[in-house]
Structure formats: structure tokens, C-alpha cells
Amino acid sequence: MSKRDSYHHGDLRAALVEAALALIAERGIDALSVAEAARRTGVSAAAPYRHFPTRLALLKAAATRAAELLAEGLREVQEPDPVEALAATARVYVRFVVEHHAGLDLIFAEQLRPLADPALAAAGRAVIDVLLPIALALTGNPVSALDLLEQHIAAAHGYAVLHLSGFARRRTPDVEMVATGAANVSRALAAAFRG
The missing domain is CATH 1.10.10 (Arc Repressor Mutant, subunit A)
Structure with missing residues (x-):
């Protein structure tokens, strides 16, 4: 080349x-x-x-781009029902992590925090700006909404990582099946948190 x-x-x-x-x-x-x-x-x-x-500067730029791509994917969710919207974002997130082998763990990586980069912060906020209104619609208050999002993201990320590691592939070889599992957990979380 x-x-x-x-x-x-x-x-x-x-x-x-x-x-x-x-x-x-x-x-x-x-x-x-x-x-x-x-x-x-x-x-x-x-x-x-x-x-x-530096390597860290390249990592920051990659994290910023990853956040932009994830936010774009999340914005495509047009589900009016907040329970189904949350489930749909779980699907988007699982697909994203499986494709890129990184998600919020890259976007909000601890090693990038000291840089306090405005572009990375804005890109990360764009992801949360899509998710937070859905969680607020379900919970009715910001503290519960953040708790819901933390559990929602942890579940979706966990499903994706278990698929990537091979552990979940034995039972669910198709990424869509894994995404469905994450979506089902998000529905259950939404029901538990619904205000």
C-alpha cells in the first residue's frame, strides 16, 4: 500500500x-x-x-471518535415508549462494543481523565444526552435516572464483553441474540425503576 x-x-x-x-x-x-x-x-x-x-493523544482522539459514533447510533433509536427506547439503546450498545471491542470503558477511560479534553468531554456528554432523557422519563428524578443508567450500561457492556470473550458465544453465538438478552435486562430494569 x-x-x-x-x-x-x-x-x-x-x-x-x-x-x-x-x-x-x-x-x-x-x-x-x-x-x-x-x-x-x-x-x-x-x-x-x-x-x-503521544500514545495518549491518539487514544484520546480514538475515544472521542468512538463516542461520536456511539452517540450517532443511539440517536437513531426513535422508540416513543421509554421502556422500549431503553431496550433499543441496549441493543445499539452491545452491537457497538462487539464491533469496536470498546465502549464507555474507552470513552470514559480513567487514563484519559487527567487530560480534561473539551472535545472528548463533549462527545461523552452526547452519549449521555441521548440516554438520560429516557431514564428520566422512566424514573421521574435525576438520582434514580443515573442509577438506572449505571445498571443499564453495566448490563449491556457485560453482555457484549461476555460475547467477545467467548463465554456467551457457546449459548448465544449470534450477536443479535446477545443484544436481545441485554435488551430484556434493560426492560426489567426499566420496570423496577419506573416512577
Whole structure:
């Protein structure tokens, strides 16, 4: 692959972020490296450092892009019933984590907190901005809504990770079956929290 075939019109930054997301999907967050992202993008090992001076800077950009993609997927849920809307977001989240091998664990990664990056914070808020109104419609108060979201996300993330690890694949090899399991748990949580 030539350098020109890997990215075009000088959008090396975006190409590196996409390569970083692909690396995370294949090998996990800890395996991300600027040098490997450069290799996959078809540029010299030094080229990325104009955009990403450190691995952490590239990780931040990948987390920001992941949050943007997740928020886009969540916004596609158009279910008027809040119980079904919550269940639908569980499905979206499971599919996202299975595809990208990361979710809110990347978007809100502890190692990124010291950066206090406005773009990452805004992208993370966009995810919560989709979920919070659904939880508020179910619970009627902010404290309960946050408790519901914490359990909802934990269940959906757990289903996705158990599928990725192979544990859940023995019984439910299809990601849609896993997403259905997460959606069913979200329905039960919604019923328990309904105000």
C-alpha cells in the first residue's frame, strides 16, 4: 500500500484515528500504538507525531471518535415508549462494543481523565444526552435516572464483553441474540425503576 493509497487530501489525522479504532477492535485498548497506527496508514513512524505527540493523544482522539459514533447510533433509536427506547439503546450498545471491542470503558477511560479534553468531554456528554432523557422519563428524578443508567450500561457492556470473550458465544453465538438478552435486562430494569 502506498502512502497516497492509505489516506487522501491530507487527512492523515482522521486516517490515524480510524487505524487506532481498528487496532483497538482487534487487540484491545492496551495494544494501541502510534507506530502501528502509522504502519497501517502507510506513513512513516514519525508522521503521526505532528498530530499525536503521544500514545495518549491518539487514544484520546480514538475515544472521542468512538463516542461520536456511539452517540450517532443511539440517536437513531426513535422508540416513543421509554421502556422500549431503553431496550433499543441496549441493543445499539452491545452491537457497538462487539464491533469496536470498546465502549464507555474507552470513552470514559480513567487514563484519559487527567487530560480534561473539551472535545472528548463533549462527545461523552452526547452519549449521555441521548440516554438520560429516557431514564428520566422512566424514573421521574435525576438520582434514580443515573442509577438506572449505571445498571443499564453495566448490563449491556457485560453482555457484549461476555460475547467477545467467548463465554456467551457457546449459548448465544449470534450477536443479535446477545443484544436481545441485554435488551430484556434493560426492560426489567426499566420496570423496577419506573416512577
